[in-house]
Amino acid sequence: RDCLLSRGLGDVYKRQTIKSIYERIVSEEKSFLSENWRICPILREIFLLLVHCKTGQASFILKLQVLRNLYQAEKRGITMEQNKISRRNFLRVAGASATAAAMGGLAPAASAAGIKDLWSMDLQILATSDTHGKFDPWDYAANKADASGSVAQQATAIKENRTKTTLVVDAGDTIQANSAELFLNDDVHPMIAAQNAIGYDIYVTGNHEYNYGMATLEKVLSQQKAKVLTGNVYSPEGKPLADGYTIINKGGVKIGVIGMVTPNITRWDAKNLEGWTVTNPVDESRKIIDKIKDKVDVILGVMHMDTDNEYGVYGSGVTDLANACPEFDVIVAAHGHRSIPNMMINGVLVVENKNAGATVSDIHIYLQRDWTGKWKVKDRTSENLTIKDYAPDPELTALLAEYDQRAKDDAVTPIGQLVGGDLAPENEIDCLPQAMVQDTALLDFVNEVQMYYTGAQVAATSLTSMTSQMREGTIRKCDMASIYTYQNTLYKLQMNGLQLRKFMEWSAAFFKTWEPGDVTIAFDSSVRYYLYDAFEGVKYDLDVSQQPGNRIHNLTWMDGRPVEDSDVFVVAVNNYRATTQLLTYADIFAPGDELPKLLEIDVRGDVGGVRELLGEYIRTVKGGTIEPHVNNNWKIVGNNWNAADHQKAVQLLREGKLALSENADSRTLPNKAITTADIAAF
Numbered sequence: 053r054d055c056l057l058s059r060g061l062g063d064v065y066k067r068q069t070i071k072s073i074y075e076r077i078v079s080e081e082k083s084f085l086s087e088n089w090r091i092c093p094i095l096r097e098i099f100l101l102l103v104h105c106k107t108g109q110a111s112f113i114l115k116l117q118v119l120r121n122l123y124q125a126e127k128r129g130i131t132m133e134q135n136k137i138s139r140r141n142f143l144r145v146a147g148a149s150a151t152a153a154a155m156g157g158l159a160p161a162a163s164a165a166g167i168k169d170l171w172s173m174d175l176q177i178l179a180t181s182d183t184h185g186k187f188d189p190w191d192y193a194a195n196k197a198d199a200s201g202s203v204a205q206q207a208t209a210i211k212e213n214r215t216k217t218t219l220v221v222d223a224g225d226t227i228q229a230n231s232a233e234l235f236l237n238d239d240v241h242p243m244i245a246a247q248n249a250i251g252y253d254i255y256v257t258g259n260h261e262y263n264y265g266m267a268t269l270e271k272v273l274s275q276q277k278a279k280v281l282t283g284n285v286y287s288p289e290g291k292p293l294a295d296g297y298t299i300i301n302k303g304g305v306k307i308g309v310i311g312m313v314t315p316n317i318t319r320w321d322a323k324n325l326e327g328w329t330v331t332n333p334v335d336e337s338r339k340i341i342d343k344i345k346d347k348v349d350v351i352l353g354v355m356h357m358d359t360d361n362e363y364g365v366y367g368s369g370v371t372d373l374a375n376a377c378p379e380f381d382v383i384v385a386a387h388g389h390r391s392i393p394n395m396m397i398n399g400v401l402v403v404e405n406k407n408a409g410a411t412v413s414d415i416h417i418y419l420q421r422d423w424t425g426k427w428k429v430k431d432r433t434s435e436n437l438t439i440k441d442y443a444p445d446p447e448l449t450a451l452l453a454e455y456d457q458r459a460k461d462d463a464v465t466p467i468g469q470l471v472g473g474d475l476a477p478e479n480e481i482d483c484l485p486q487a488m489v490q491d492t493a494l495l496d497f498v499n500e501v502q503m504y505y506t507g508a509q510v511a512a513t514s515l516t517s518m519t520s521q522m523r524e525g526t527i528r529k530c531d532m533a534s535i536y537t538y539q540n541t542l543y544k545l546q547m548n549g550l551q552l553r554k555f556m557e558w559s560a561a562f563f564k565t566w567e568p569g570d571v572t573i574a575f576d577s578s579v580r581y582y583l584y585d586a587f588e589g590v591k592y593d594l595d596v597s598q599q600p601g602n603r604i605h606n607l608t609w610m611d612g613r614p615v616e617d618s619d620v621f622v623v624a625v626n627n628y629r630a631t632t633q634l635l636t637y638a639d640i641f642a643p644g645d646e647l648p649k650l651l652e653i654d655v656r657g658d659v660g661g662v663r664e665l666l667g668e669y670i671r672t673v674k675g676g677t678i679e680p681h682v683n684n685n686w687k688i689v690g691n692n693w694n695a696a697d698h699q700k701a702v703q704l705l706r707e708g709k710l711a712l713s714e715n716a717d718s719r720t721l722p723n724k725a726i727t728t729a730d731i732a733a734f
Contacts (some may be wrong), residue, residue: 173217173305173427175350177415178210181223181386182258182407185232187242188456189444192231193663194533195463201410203246204444204452209412209437210250211445217302220251223386223405224258224313224356227272229539229660230408231459236268242455244275249448252278253300256311257285257293258356258386262321263658266328269293281311281354284336288327297340299348305419305427308348310340310380313356314368314387320654333357334367334376341379349427350417353380358388359395359402363650374400381429382415393436401432408539411436463530467667468676475522475535475680481572481705483712484721487515488562488584489573489688493680494520494535498662499588499624500681501669505656506544508624510552510589512559514582527670527678532663540626541661544652545634550617551641551648553604556592558633558640559585561600563688570725571693571701577715577723585629588685590615597690610685622651626662694728701726704734 183203191198199205210220226243227236235241240248247255255278261269266287273280273294283296297310312333318325333355341351353373361369367376370385374397385392385404391411392404403413415434419427449456476494477486487495499511516537547555562584564574573596591612593605607615625634635650637643654661659668670678704710710730712722 185230195530207445221254228260353383472679502624543630574725575721595690
């Protein structure tokens with residue numbers, strides 16, 4: 053300190069001296085601190101203050117003035133021990149005169165009250181993705197409240213958690229689903245209005261942003277106040293849709309943010325992208341990183357890609373990206389609708405959010421300065437906040453109220469008529485949905501729609517609610533949710549006959565094996581009802597007297613030809629069935645088995661998911677009028693009970709004289725049949 057305060061020594065020598073002092077503190081910190089407990093913390097923080105700014109003579113002299121004031125203060129006895137004041141207040145008082153002027157770009161308050169921030173930082177990134185039109189906690193397709201997640205609830209979480217060193221980023225799939233298409237021609241789309249109000253820093257396009265054509269996309273992007281990034285989509289003239297990167301300064305930390313979309317948009321929206329070029333995210337990111345890596349302290353990727361590749365396309369998953377570009381500190385993934393709070397891939401921290409606003413990724417990057425003043429990443433942590441725990445932000449819901457009302461009004465718009473009866477027959481036994489035990493017009497209609505939009509030869513669907521039904525009469529848009537509860541999308545797969553049979557046998561395990569004396573059907577209580585599918589496009593018998601794995605018999609095409617193991621064809625299923633059971637080694641296929649081939653995801657995503665396609669089919673394909681139609685292409689066999697005994701059991705159940713067992717899990721059906729012994733007493 054005496055050296056620094058000397059007026060006879062040059063600045064270069066003084067800097068070398070304080071560097072040596074600091075190196076001693078670092079190398080012998082424990083003993084040095086114990087011997088100089090009061091001086092060392094001050095020296096360390098002042099050293100970091102010195103190196104924080106550029107080394108110009110003027111700023112250095114100001115910093116020296118801070119030291120001189122500290123020295124004078126100590127000479128006057130103003131010490132932390134004597135006056136019981138905090139170190140922060142001590143530094144503020146001592147440096148008051150010197151910090152009246154800005155020091156190398158730092159505000160006076162930063163040099164005093166926030167002096168610790170000069171040598172360490174907790175850089176926070178709050179990340180969202182795949183919000184899919186859910187600006188308010190309302191499911192417009194079903195016309196009912198749904199507080200499992202929404203942008204309005206995310207806004208509350210962001211308000212409560214953000215700091216002065218927070219970046220808020222979104223990885224796309226924003227303007228599709230939940231009636232979001234209603235607002236594409238508005239001056240400002242409600243999803244964009246919400247993000248602008250929240251104050252997003254970065255926005256990256258998702259694959260569904262391309263569903264409506266490039267002119268619509270460019271119009272919507274022009275409404276964004278956030279910096280839009282998508283570095284791998286180029287117009288026919290070679291102009292990028294958006295920049296590939298940007299550099300943001302937060303408290304002196306320079307963050308390079310790189311944004312890309314999956315290259316598979318050319319598969320799903322080929323018509324909309326005619327003439328446009330979509331390049332590989334790995335190649336584009338590599339070029340950007342090589343350009344900016346010496347100019348930034350942190351490299352963040354915001355990528356609309358899941359962790360794994362799709363269709364075997366290299367660089368369509370962030371695993372390839374992390375392996376090729378380990379310079380990334382964090383990658384925000386998207387597209388897979390999975391909650392990944394933290395995953396390390398090749399030393400890169402990867403996070404991903406669930407869809408429809410259900411989570412927000414809360415990422416922290418901890419940085420410290422070295423003696424040269426350069427920031428270094430010391431640690432990274434992350435978690436996913438559960439948004440159902442947050443109330444919607446009242447200011448944002450007020451801002452979006454007009455959009456909310458329009459969507460609710462649209463939900464009750466009549467789209468057609470159901471004539472000739474209800475889609476599902478009345479249940480023979482109250483707690484057993486009839487669609488579980490016989491072919492019905494309800495599931496035939498869903499499969500008919502799935503086959504129409506995919507061109508598939510076979511379709512499969514489950515009952516999505518125990519009470520699924522559509523009554524004869526006027527059909528409103530929101531009534532689609534009464535026959536298809538979930539927000540699933542439509543997938544198109546390629547299978548062979550052997551794979552189909554394995555799929556069907558897995559589904560048929562839903563039933564318990566029929567035993568002589570049983571006069572009602574029983575079900576495996578470990579299998580939830582939505583894991584049982586009814587199939588269309590083939591004929592078959594389901595023999596419940598056989599053990600699981602040997603129940604599908606007489607499997608033929610609709611013209612009577614047997615389905616051969618080697619037959620190859622297209623199958624339509626929802627995204628849940630495809631990703632959970634059919635495209636992975638899990639319940640149906642064992643490691644080593646050939647898996648079905650994914651041909652297309654989110655078929656007609658411009659319309660929406662399966663629910664929206666049902667409404668579109670009624671309105672545009674059927675001209676607004678449908679009627680119940682069932683082709684009885686499958687039936688349950690092997691339940692060789694006496695018909696009179698079965699009817700007696702049904703009557704006793706209706707009268708409440710007998711009851712079927714209830715399971716702890718309400719998503720399963722009774723696992724004990726009524727037997728001849730049960731009805732014998734009546």
